[in-house]
Amino acid sequence: MDRTKYHWDGMEPVLPVFSTALIFMTHRILIIDDEDDIRQVAAMSLETVAGWDVLLAGSGKQGIERASSEQPDAILLDVMMPEMDGPTTLLKLKANGSTSHIPVLLLTAKVHGPDQRKFAEMGVAAILFKPFDPLTLARQISAALGWKEGG
């Protein structure tokens, strides 16, 4: 199991040494997004602000494999991806006995009401919107999943 924390090439390693990182419980988050820059900024946000472990996947297929093998505490899933989009990935995750229990938060730039209702009916834990604020992303996830900070 790859527990190596995500590091950013050319930057010093991200260490959760800040006081605000200490108020978050440790969690492991899998980010599934085909956009490299989104994956990187979300990862550095969650590691730096919250001190969480972050796993990355660049496609729905890879994300399902990582979710099954690594059992993250939650999945942050992009909606619009080539080949296997977010909703299809979500359905496969929910249909798989080894991943169906993992809460999935959809990350989308779409803001239309009908889409939100459809996603809610598909069993998503929450819908987060792009663009996200790197400073508050961890708090948004914690709040959506009912994770207590400072535990």
Place this chain on the structure above:
Amino acid sequence: MNNRDRVSPDDNGHRTEAQNEAQSQEQKLQTMISALWERSRHTVVERAALLRTAGDLLGDNSLDQATQQRAVDSAHKLAGVLGTFGLPRGTDLAREAEVLFGQSTPLGRDEIERLQLLLAELTRLIDRGPLGPA
């Protein structure tokens, strides 16, 4: 994203240790995001260029369906990322471009002019970057 004003002094004008550490955290994250912006800029610039090309083709009434769809996708991607990098206005412009490029009916002359204007503004914003002069 400009976060310099997020950590405020307490009621007595003093900064607590926690506030200092929070500001240090913000500054470190800001530095990392700025560096990531520089690494991602070429992708953003390419997407904006595609939008301008599509806008020009639209103005010439020669935009094919495949390029139109690529423009919709590029605008969507830009809308999703620019705000995170500290360009919320860029997200607004890209969202508007996504809607206009995604119209199933032909755009009117006013809409095409609006599209080209907003793409020009989007290009200027991206060229300037999140830390450039206002």
